[in-house]
Amino acid sequence: MQRFMDSLEKLLMPLAEKIGKNKYLIAIRDGFLISSPLLIIGSFFLLVANFPIPGWNDFLAKFFGEGWATKLMQPVRATFDVMTILAVLGIGYSLGRQLDVDAIASSAIALVAFFILTPFITNFTPNDMEVVYEVKSIPLKWVGSNGLFVGMITALTSVLLFAKIVKKGWIIKMPEGVPPTVAKSFAALIPSGIVMVVFFIVKTLFEFTSYGNVHEIIYTYLQAPLTSLGNTLPAMVIAYIFLHLFWFFGINGSSVVGAVYNPILRVLSAENLAAFQAGLPIPNIITGTFQDMFATFGGAGSTLSLIVAMLYICKSKRIKELGKLSLLPGIFGINEPIIFGLPIMLNPIMLIPFMLVPTINIIIAYFAMSLGIVPLTNGVSVPWTTPLVFSGFLVSGIRGAILQIILFIIGVFIYIPFIKIVDRQYLKEEDRLQSEDSGDISFDSLDF
């Protein structure tokens, strides 16, 4: 067992290091941080317009008149429908900062590169006509969730290229007598100029293909296959097994696995939100919202269930104290105290329920939704720190909240036999006297 764990750790540590320190994955993760608060607020407007209570619509119509809900859509459109623009700005900024070049300039060049690749045309067919008009505009089709993969790739490549050229220090030679500041202003043109020319060439090359633009190709061959793969039960379960293995070795698995999986889940959530917004049937079961609201409660391992088991069943002082300490952070999804304090890290007894509970949560929630017992998540962006019941209600209505409570209780019962074993160990240890830590120092003898 020990040898197996050692070799597993040897396999996972370098992987975590590679992903955890990868500049591009960090840029994507941080880039989305800029848009998250905006998407959350945008979501709230959508929620107010479609609150999951019967009669809500008619109730508000009495005060604000018919069509009030449509008016509330503008903040939703201003965030979700342009989420790729926000992502490009954020990712460009974050990568620019990491590569030590002007972050705002990086952000701007990323946006321009993205716009160069985007056809500024929206197809429009008037009612009862067959003619398709090409309207000059920034197409909402590609600046929302459909363009997200092109956006991520463009932001990363354009800023990388920009930074490389800036660092090369290429400048335009000015004749003697030109003031240095003037020469500098020309120098600043070169990196942006090269990036724009390169992306213009890319755009032109793609125009020769039958797809006509980069967006169609990336969407068809990368984004759509990856999202439909991500939208399967096995994908979610396997991703979560890895996520928990990382945590078992004390590494933030949510951040490692999320670096790869979250962009896909984000697209799936956005597709649901778009359908919800349009009043169409919701397409995806597995989404970012599904992950945040149904896979785990209280952080990886669904440890909020464990905390309740600890508080009600356990007798050892160590576990009781830890349970009290972890309850409040746990309600908001923070569980490092449990992982490092119980510990779950490198504790083979706890590994079993730690991986089992989230897997069961995912499977039950998946089937509850696929069988139509619980509504699919509406894609509304609720912070992952939102406590259960509230979060389930906001994304899947009252049935979502009930599903969360059921999963939470099942989790408690799965954890009980395992935490009892650990509790007995600690009780025995507490019976023995602990020897004092010899490396102790006293604060009173310090002189600063």
Add this chain to the structure above:
Amino acid sequence: MRKIYLFCDAGMSTSLLVKKMQDVAEKHNLSVKIEAFPFVKAHAIITEERPDCILLGPQVRFLLNEMQEKYKDLGMPIEVINPVDYGVMNGENVLKFAIKLIKENEKNK
């Protein structure tokens, strides 16, 4: 005023520990500034503010070697917080650990 800075993924759970460490420091009237940050901000903060001691949350311990190497010339100690102290949020032990690191570091200078 000594600066002890903690880094983890999002700076969330470390901020919990920071609170506990501050309580201990206040009780003993120690002149220390303790703060938590997400590690993506590490470079800017470390080079600008030059903290006297840097502690990493155990969940990002794979960053240790690289950071020790990168900031060798700045001369501040960089270590990983003991996972058990981190877990039970033992502010006293972690603060003692940080102070020991600072003292040893100053002795070696």
